[in-house]
Every structure is written in structure tokens, then in C-alpha cells.
Amino acid sequence: MGNKRSxxxxxxxxxxxxxxxxxxxxxxxxxxxSNYYAxxxxxxxxxxxxxxxxxxxxxxxxxxxxxxxxxxxKAVIVFYPGGKVEFSAYGGLMYTLAAxxxxxxxxxxxxxxxxxxxxxxxxxxxxxxxxxxxxGDIDWxxxxxxxxxxxxxxxxxxxxxxxNVSSGDSEGAGxxxxxxxxxxxxxxxxxxxxxxxxASYPADDLSELGISLLSIxxxxxxxxxxxxxxxxxxxxxxxxxxxxxxxxxxxxxxxYGIQKGDGEPDITNVQQLETTAEMIDEWITGx
Numbered sequence: 594m595g596n597k598r599s600x601x602x603x604x605x606x607x608x609x610x611x612x613x614x615x616x617x618x619x620x621x622x623x624x625x626x627s628n629y630y631a632x633x634x635x636x637x638x639x640x641x642x643x644x645x646x647x648x649x650x651x652x653x654x655x656x657x658x659x660x661x662x663x664x665x666x667k668a669v670i671v672f673y674p675g676g677k678v679e680f681s682a683y684g685g686l687m688y689t690l691a692a693x694x695x696x697x698x699x700x701x702x703x704x705x706x707x708x709x710x711x712x713x714x715x716x717x718x719x720x721x722x723x724x725x726x727x728x729g730d731i732d733w734x735x736x737x738x739x740x741x742x743x744x745x746x747x748x749x750x751x752x753x754x755x756x757n758v759s760s761g762d763s764e765g766a767g768x769x770x771x772x773x774x775x776x777x778x779x780x781x782x783x784x785x786x787x788x789x790x791x792a793s794y795p796a797d798d799l800s801e802l803g804i805s806l807l808s809i810x811x812x813x814x815x816x817x818x819x820x821x822x823x824x825x826x827x828x829x830x831x832x833x834x835x836x837x838x839x840x841x842x843x844x845x846x847x848x849y850g851i852q853k854g855d856g857e858p859d860i861t862n863v864q865q866l867e868t869t870a871e872m873i874d875e876w877i878t879g880x
């Protein structure tokens with residue numbers, strides 16, 4: 594009898610210890626995620642005002658959508674926010690892209706961490722199914738900043754592993770030429786024709802996928818681990834293109850101030866957003 598009571602006591606003690614460890618982890622994680630980079634709304638609002646005749650936007654519990662007006666839609670871009678950055682901080686870039694003809698979507702991520710909701714785009718497609726039918730047959734691109742880009746790459750790797758890959762048209766037109774993202778007939782993974790990374794890199798091997806990749810980084814980035822960035826180029830698909838913004842930094846792909854450890858910018862936040870949008874537009878259209 595005494596032996597049974599002893600085992601029961603040990604079991605209860607270990608169970609209590611496990612609960613305390615999990616509780617401590619949950620509290621620590623909440624403290625960690627509560628310290629995030631908030632949106633510099635003054636910059637986003639100013640950009641919104643500048644393009645007010647060309648872009649409309651709306652938000653709900655799942656995402657913010659940016660719609661071009663009075664022009665032909667070029668493509669859809671779903672953008673995964675950087676880690677511990679408020680998702681609305683990327684409104685400046687999305688307004689700038691939408692003004693060029695791109696339908697842009699920023700998913701809301703739990704605790705501002707895209708890795709907690711890698712499949713966010715699936716939820717968007719489900720919840721906006723009726724709206725998507727009105728978009729027509731245009732290409733979709735997945736994009737992300739920093740850890741959001743890593744999460745976006747992970748999503749595509751998982752889609753490829755699940756066999757969700759199309760080979761392009763029946764003529765076998767092949768993959769995009771010269772790294773461009775808009776070549777007709779190129780394959781898709783998870784419904785996406787290409788991946789756009791801003792100050793980011795894939796941690797998963799995408800080298801065997803036929804999609805295109807565009808990597809953009811700032812020359813003065815003090816946050817991006819360049820050694821790992823260069824090392825992980827082996828994971829890039831064969832049709833990849835790299836662009837460097839002279840004087841750009843890690844933080845200026847969004848509007849949230851300057852991140853701890855980042856470099857000194859030689860250009861303004863708005864200038865980097867405009868340059869980024871121009872690079873993406875040129876890559877997708879090939880013009």
C-alpha cells in the first residue's frame with residue numbers, strides 16, 4: 594500500500610512540475626510577443642493619401658486587402674509580415690504596390706508571428722472565395738519580410754511536399770525565363786507562380802521547384818544574417834533574381850521605425866518602399 598502511495602505522490606509531483614513549466618513558458622512567450630514593433634501610422638497614412646484616387650482598402654478580422662481602382666489588375670500578392678512587427682506596418686508597401694495595379698493582402702498573424710499561422714493564405718482563400726472569383730485568371734505571388742519570408746517559403750515547401758504543384762500549360766511552356774516572375778506557362782506551387790522575399794531567405798529547399806523567386810535586400814541591412822543568406826542561396830529555385838537597394842535597411846520594408854541592431858539608412862522609408870515596389874513590378878511584368 595505504501596509503495597502505491599509513493600508512486601502516486603511522485604506522479605502528482607511530476608504532473609504539477611510539468612504544469613508549472615508549461616505555465617512559465619506560456620507567460621514568457623506572452624511577454625516576448627507583447628514587445629513588438631508598432632506601425633508608424635503617420636507614414637502609412639501619408640502614402641494612403643497620396644494614392645487615394647488609385648487604391649481602396651478594407652480590413653476585417655483576418656486580413657487587410659488593398660484594391661487598385663481604374664486600372665487593370667496585374668496580379669495578387671499575399672504578404673506575410675515580419676516577426677514581431679504589427680501587420681499594418683506593411684500598409685505603406687501594399688498601398689504603393691496596389692497603386693501600380695496589384696491586389697495586395699496582408700494576413701493578420703497571431704502574436705505577430707507568421708510561423709504560428711503559415712497556412713494563413715488558405716484561410717484567406719476560403720473566407721474570400723466569392724471575392725476571388727471576381728478577380729479572374731491572374732497570377733498569385735506569395736511574399737514576406739524577414740521571418741515572414743521564411744514562413745512563406747515554408748508554406749510553399751509544404752505545398753510541394755503535398756503534391757500541390759501544377760506544371761504550367763499543356764504545351765509545357767516551361768519555367769519563367771531570366772528569373773522573371775510573369776512568364777506564361779510557368780509552374781505553380783500551392784497556386785502561386787512565385788515567391789518574393791524582402792530581407793529574407795528560405796530555410797527549406799525550393800531548388801527543385803519550377804517557380805520563380807525574387808530576393809530584395811538593403812545594402813545597409815544590419816539585421817539580416819548575410820552569412821546565412823548567402824549559404825541558403827542553395828535553396829533558391831533555379832530561376833531566381835536578387836536585387837539590392839542601395840542605402841536601404843532591414844526595417845524600411847515596413848513602416849515601424851528602425852529595428853534594434855539595424856544599419857543606418859541612406860534613403861528615406863518612403864524611398865525604399867517605392868524602390869521595392871518598382872523592383873517587384875519590373876520582375877513580375879518583365880518591363
